[in-house]
Amino acid sequence: MIIGQGIAGTCLAWRALQHNLSIEIYDQGAKTSASSVSSGIINPVTGPKYVKSWMMDDLLPAAESLYTAIEQDINEVIVHRRRIWRHLKDIKAENVWDSRMVDPSYEHFILRPDDHRAHLDLFNGAHRFGIVTGGLHLDVKKMIGTLNQRWHREGFLINEIFDESQLEHVEKGYRYNGTIYKHVIMAQGYQGIGSRLFASDTYRPVKGEVLIVSISGLDLDDIIKFGKFIMPLGDDIYWIGSNYQHDYDHDQPDPTQTKDLYAFLDDVLGLPYDIMDHQAGIRPATKYRRPLIGEHYEHKGLYLFNGLGTKGISLSPYFSGMLIESIKNKTKLDATKAYKDSFHI
Numbered sequence: 001m002i003i004g005q006g007i008a009g010t011c012l013a014w015r016a017l018q019h020n021l022s023i024e025i026y027d028q029g030a031k032t033s034a035s036s037v038s039s040g041i042i043n044p045v046t047g048p049k050y051v052k053s054w055m056m057d058d059l060l061p062a063a064e065s066l067y068t069a070i071e072q073d074i075n076e077v078i079v080h081r082r083r084i085w086r087h088l089k090d091i092k093a094e095n096v097w098d099s100r101m102v103d104p105s106y107e108h109f110i111l112r113p114d115d116h117r118a119h120l121d122l123f124n125g126a127h128r129f130g131i132v133t134g135g136l137h138l139d140v141k142k143m144i145g146t147l148n149q150r151w152h153r154e155g156f157l158i159n160e161i162f163d164e165s166q167l168e169h170v171e172k173g174y175r176y177n178g179t180i181y182k183h184v185i186m187a188q189g190y191q192g193i194g195s196r197l198f199a200s201d202t203y204r205p206v207k208g209e210v211l212i213v214s215i216s217g218l219d220l221d222d223i224i225k226f227g228k229f230i231m232p233l234g235d236d237i238y239w240i241g242s243n244y245q246h247d248y249d250h251d252q253p254d255p256t257q258t259k260d261l262y263a264f265l266d267d268v269l270g271l272p273y274d275i276m277d278h279q280a281g282i283r284p285a286t287k288y289r290r291p292l293i294g295e296h297y298e299h300k301g302l303y304l305f306n307g308l309g310t311k312g313i314s315l316s317p318y319f320s321g322m323l324i325e326s327i328k329n330k331t332k333l334d335a336t337k338a339y340k341d342s343f344h345i
């Protein structure tokens with residue numbers, strides 16, 4: 001049984017089916033799941049110091065391989081290889097960027113644009129950019145939505161709220177709603193934070209708001225990061241986001257929390273636009289910025305797959321593979337291979 005069909009549950013379920021495991025998925029289909037509002041970017045070089053993201057040399061090949069296999073399986077285009085233009089805000093930033101350019105371990109990941117004039121026009125004047133290559137943009141909504149419909153049709157996706165208090169540990173596994181499951185994986189994103197079975201004080205959930213905007217004539221193929229991300233969705237529609245809110249009292253879009261996004265559109269981009277949608281999601285982040293993946297210390301066969309934070313699209317393919325392999329082969333999770341600190345359970 002897999003609880004949750006965000007990016008985590010979707011990768012787990014697809015892999016389990018590839019291994020001919022029999023599964024059932026519970027998902028309540030919340031529109032505010034982090035996955036449904038995510039930009040779906042796998043960005044190999046991140047942060048103000050332009051460093052290669054944690055485990056990127058392992059995560060990127062796993063993501064490319066899994067998402068392209070799913071793409072073929074569902075016969076929909078979901079993987080886009082887009083460059084990311086990073087604004088280099090001052091000479092210090094340019095120097096850091098230049099130091100990465102001569103570092104062989106960054107060879108496949110960064111370029112300095114020879115001609116960035118087209119983009120200079122966008123931002124009222126002289127700004128310099130570096131280009132991140134080798135990353136991916138996943139159409140998360142299309143992937144999750146297509147598989148959701150397929151699995152629902154095939155009868156093993158149950159569109160219901162899973163009630164943890166009704167899960168019973170029995171001799172052969174776990175009983176829920178009259179069915180006995182040998183293994184249960186809880187992949188609920190931020191909604192799993194209140195779980196009594198996997199109570200943890202390491203969660204630090206972070207809300208993010210996003211605007212979906214129509215900007216005619218902008219004509220971008222690449223993604224631009226100029227404080228905020230501008231990501232083309234096709235047909236002159238762009239994903240603009242996001243922000244990071246640590247204090248909030250609900251999970252819905254909040255018009256009082258979008259000032260920074262409007263300031264970006266009005267003051268930085270400075271082009272006419274129409275707002276098509278306003279969305280919000282909560283990232284299941286942790287204090288240590290590492291996922292929470294593993295088997296319950298006491299209840300064998302009960303697993304947690306959560307804490308994917310700001311990087312669920314990058315992390316899910318690699319770690320779902322590891323968890324499903326360990327269940328299928330009845331082996332312990334390979335904590336050495338997975339970098340010990342990613343397992344807190």
Ligand SMILES: Cc1cc2nc3c(=O)[nH]c(=O)nc-3n(C[C@H](O)[C@H](O)[C@H](O)COP(=O)(O)OP(=O)(O)OC[C@H]3O[C@@H](n4cnc5c(N)ncnc54)[C@H](O)[C@@H]3O)c2cc1C
Nearest residue numbers: 004006007008028034035038041162189208281311312313
């Ligand atoms: C604005 C924003 C932008 C982001 N951009 C990126 C990005 O570019 N790249 C990247 O790698 N990551 C990004 N992230 C982070 C990424 O979206 C998350 O890490 C990831 O989506 C978490 O996935 P999840 O499956 O763990 O949780 P979720 O997406 O929240 O999915 C959990 C699912 O479980 C279901 N569920 C929970 N409890 C129950 C229950 N009791 N019964 C039934 N169903 C239940 C929910 O309905 C939901 O469908 C972004 C996040 C946000 C908010």
